[in-house]
Amino acid sequence: MDSNNRLGDIEITDPQAMRALAHPVRLAILARLQRYGPATATQLAPDVGATPTVTSWHLRHLAGFGLVRDSEPGPDRRQRRWEAVARGFRFESPQDPADEDGQSAARVLSQQMFLHYAEVPSRWAAEIEPELEPEWRRLAGLANTRVVVSAEELAAIEDGIERLLAPYVTRDPAERPADGRCVRLMRYVLPEGAEEQTGQTP
Numbered sequence: 001m002d003s004n005n006r007l008g009d010i011e012i013t014d015p016q017a018m019r020a021l022a023h024p025v026r027l028a029i030l031a032r033l034q035r036y037g038p039a040t041a042t043q044l045a046p047d048v049g050a051t052p053t054v055t056s057w058h059l060r061h062l063a064g065f066g067l068v069r070d071s072e073p074g075p076d077r078r079q080r081r082w083e084a085v086a087r088g089f090r091f092e093s094p095q096d097p098a099d100e101d102g103q104s105a106a107r108v109l110s111q112q113m114f115l116h117y118a119e120v121p122s123r124w125a126a127e128i129e130p131e132l133e134p135e136w137r138r139l140a141g142l143a144n145t146r147v148v149v150s151a152e153e154l155a156a157i158e159d160g161i162e163r164l165l166a167p168y169v170t171r172d173p174a175e176r177p178a179d180g181r182c183v184r185l186m187r188y189v190l191p192e193g194a195e196e197q198t199g200q201t202p
């Protein structure tokens with residue numbers, strides 16, 4: 001595995017693939033397959049806001065870019081089951097400023113992801129947090145930390161976070177603790193504009 005990809009994510013570099021994924025239904029399909037495992041278009045449809053026929057079309061589109069694939073047949077072998085190719089995905093805006101297509105595609109996908117996940121924290125606070133046991137509620141919440149770093153230092157921070165997470169993300173399910181539960185760790189990395197730096201302190 002690439003040392004820069006310790007979490008085993010699929011890396012999306014093709015601008016067309018980024019644009020293909022920058023669709024609310026496709027993002028929802030991929031997120032559900034990654035979280036819950038293989039499913040048919042019919043099973044996915046209620047959760048992704050589309051009919052089974054439309055969901056099937058989106059699945060084939062995702063498969064064309066290598067993001068999902070056929071899974072082992074279920075009890076009803078007449079129904080096609082799909083699975084995510086990897087537990088997560090990652091993409092980057094190209095470093096070359098002349099790559100306008102790549103820059104634009106990465107921006108579109110990033111914006112769609114912000115929209116897709118925007119309501120997750122408020123929904124968690126309204127529906128999940130009130131029912132949590134005290135020990136889990138104490139550890140939950142958010143942090144809003146502002147630091148002044150170089151681009152290289154920010155990359156090192158991100159690398160350190162992934163290095164810390166990797167053993168927990170990639171371990172075999174049989175090795176998970178008996179009292180473990182799914183925890184969503186959401187990271188927003190939001191560099192400020194250069195004009196906002198003058199005279200500012202953390």
